[in-house]
Amino acid sequence: MLDEVASFIDDGLRCGGTGIVIATAEHRAELERRLAGFGAPKGTSRHTGRLECLDADETLSQFMIEGWPDATRFEQTVGRLVRAAAASGGAVHAFGEMVAVLCAQGRYEAALRLEELWNDLAKEARFALFCAYPWKLFRTAEHSAAFGKVCSAHDHAGPCHAHAAEPAADPARRILELEQQAIALQSEIARRRAAELALAERERELAEFLDNAAEGIHRVDADGTILWANNAELKLLGYRWEHYIGRPITDFHADRAVIDDILARLKMGETLNDVPARLRRQDGGIRHVLISTNGCFEDGELRYTRCFTRDASERYQRDEALTQRDRMLTHAPVGAALVLGPEFAFYLANQRFCDMTHRGPLEGSTFQHAFPELAGTELDAQLRRVLETGEPYAAEEARLPIDNGEGLEERFFQVGLQPLTGADGQVQGVILVLVDVGEHVRLRLSLENAQAAREAVLAELTASGRAKDEFLAMLGHELRNPLSPIVSAVELMRIKGDGRTQREQEVIRRQLSHLVRLVDDLLDISRVNSGRIELHIEHIALDDMLGKAAEMVRPLLGQRCHQFSLEVEPGISLRGDAVRLAQAFSNLLTNAARYTPPGGRVRLVARSDGPEHVRVCVEDNGVGIPADILPRIFDLFFQGKRGIDRAEGGLGVGLALVQYIVSLHGGEVAAHSAGQGGGSEFAVRLPLAGPADDA
Incomplete structure (x- = not known):
């Protein structure tokens, strides 16, 4: 009966009409399931028509008064629904079980009255009505009259082939039944043919739906052989039909233990959802998938399994990235934690973070609960700001009061807060990094x-x-x-x-001459330290200036019987202070005379050193300069080891004055010696006067 009713209502829906079902709860639920489209909401047709489903008992209660159908209320309930459907255009196919409900209650006359109301409605609105009566309601001879009236109230009547009528004791009733069966036979054959066509159409639609579904689908025999797979499954793994169908499903799983477990659980009747697995592609690659599957059983034996395969490569990569992130945070050499949501619940906190903050495992607790002493601090405020704005925060030396179990301890941390965004771009949490910089502070x-x-x-x-x-x-x-x-x-x-x-x-x-020289050196050093030495720059001849320097030292050279020689390349001119330069070279000559024994040799040699400089050397064969004091020879007040009589005299300022005066002229001075007893050489390099200087 339900097959016939479903086909009858389906015929109206297919042409864009309206289907009206007024049935018992059990029959209404089954008809809704059969008429529902693939993936369509419950109660809607998979065709373009409109399906209205009402409960038979509830609808009867709306127009029955004292056990009798009221025509006005019938019009307000059923009549209005049918008229509206007929006025919208298209066929109206209605199925009613209200008369059967009344007959089951023994109200045959009320049932016949209800049939009359349906027929009166048919005179004003065009629709087709399918009524169903259980045979058990007309089992006795006294029900024959009611049975005849019911049959005469319809255009035609016939039994459902799913239930064979019991042999009738009354010949007249049997003749009527045979007549009914003969009349219904041709109609039944037509309906069967229509049903077969509809079934074939539905099977075609189902096959097309499965073959072209967006998700991979395959069916596996009880022994693990692949029986069928849709296009999405084949495309996912890159196989052709003939290379995939008929092979064991285990050939395509990279992890044998996983597929063996799936098959074992399916044989036990389990339904599996989103089981992760790795499948081999035709090109040798690996595809991460999620498998949802269950089995089809007959007589307790597994016939085949239905499997849905969903590509989970992106999910796997995302999960792998999250796992690596968590692993990196867990093993980071700095304190790292991950807090989620507005409550800042700890999803992860590595051991270093717990040790630095004197806390135990923090997973599951909130920031406020774990660190009540930090409520209202700058860190608390910045956590909320990062979650709200998505902007990172960093502090080089954040001062935080940390409860160490014995009281608050002032600690210094380098703090980094990074927003953690989800796939939708919204900030879901904050990555908190702490570096203890207390020792640094x-x-x-x-x-x-x-x-x-x-x-x-x-x-x-x-x-x-x-x-x-x-x-x-x-x-x-x-x-x-x-x-x-x-x-x-x-x-x-x-x-x-x-x-x-x-x-x-x-x-x-x-002695006065020596004392005057010492006093002059002291005055010059005073001028150097106070920056009061001024140069009177002029064009000077090198030979004249060196001659004056030598003349200033001649008494000392003569007194010590030194062999003195002056060798100056002619024609060399300088720009500088002649007096100060003469003072510098006389200091070098004096130094050479003092540290050269009587009868020794002192030379003053000046030659060009390239196109732009002149080199002036003061050489002697005196006591020399030890290697350990050579680097400090030009330091102010520096003196080497002296004899107790301090025969060489001096305050240790002469060479410092030389270096200062030479540097004021843009030159440089250097000392060289072969060591104790090897004599010494002081070389001064000065810039020559150029054409621009002459101008």
Whole structure:
């Protein structure tokens, strides 16, 4: 009966009409299932028509008054529904079981009245009505009259072939039944043919639906042989039909244990959903998939399995990336944690993070619950800002009060907050990275304190140096003042010609000359330290300037009986201060004379050094310069080891003055020596005067 009703309603829906079903709950549910389209919502047709389903008992209650159908209420309920369907265009096919419900209640007369109301409605609205009565309602002879009236109320009547009528004891009833069967036979044959065509159409649609479904589908025999696969399955793995169908499903699984487990569970009747597996492609590659499958059983035996294969490559790659991310965070050498959602629930926190914050495992707890001492801090505020805006945050030295179990401990961390976005681009959480920089902060503070102390000492030393320079300047002037009258007195003694004190006068004159030179050096050093030395630049001839320098030292050279030679390349000119340059070279010559034993050799040689420079060397064969003090020879106040009589004299400022004066002229000076007893050489390299200088 349900097959016939489903075909009858389906005929109306296929041509865009309306199907109306007023049936019992059991029959209505089964008809809705049979008429539902693939993937369509429950209660809707897979065709272009409209399906209306009503409950027989509930509909009867709306128009029955004291056990009798009321025509007005019938019109307001059923009549209005049928008229509206007929007015919308298209065929209207209705199936009703309300009369059968009334007969089952023993209200045959009420059932016949309801049939009359349907027929009256048919006079004003065009529709086809299919009614069904169970045979058990007309089993006795006394029901024959009602049976005849029911049959006469319809255009035709016939039995359902699914139920054979019992032999009738009444010949008249049997004749009626035979007549009904004969009348219905031709109609039944026509309906059967239509049903077969509809079934073939449905099978074709089903085959087309499965073959062209977007997901991979295949069917596997109970022994594991592939029986069928759709186009999506073949395309997913790159196989042709003949290379895939008929082969064991195990040939295509990269993990034998996985497919063996799937087959075993299917034989036990399980339904599997989204089981991860790896399948071999025709080109040798591996495809990650999710398999959903269950079995078809008959008499408790598995006949075949239905399998849906969904490509999970992107999901696998995403899961693999998340796994690698979590693994990286777990084994990171810094404290790392991952918090999710507005509550900042800890999804992951590595051991380093827990150790740094004096916490146990944090997974599952919220940030506020785990760190109540950080509520309202800058870190708490920045976590919420990153989650809301998606902008990262970094702090080099964040000061955080951490509860170490015994109280709050001030800790310093380098903090990094990175937003964690989902596939939809929305921020789902925050990656929190902590680096303990407490030791770094302590070292920095220590260095800052040391720097402050150093600056204080430096300021003190600067003040002390300034006081020293002022003292040297004052000492030079104070010593200079009494020297002038002493020199004058010695000169007057020489003029008066007192021969008795001539030797004493020479001693005084020699010592005064040495003392005047020391005082001049002190004054020059004072000028150097205070930056008050000024150069009077002019065009000078090198031979004249060196001649004056040699003349200044000749008394000392003569006194020590040195062999002195002066070799100057003619025609060389410089731009500079002739007085200061002569002072520099006289200091070098004086230094050579002092550290060369009597009778030794001193040379002053000047030659061009390339097109733009001149090289002036002062050479001697004196005591030489030890290698350990050679690098410091030009330092101020530096002196090598002296004898107890300090015969060579000096304050250690002469060579420092030489270097300073040469550097003011854009030149450089260097000292060379073969060591103790090997003599020494001082080489000065100065720029020549060019055409622009002459102009």
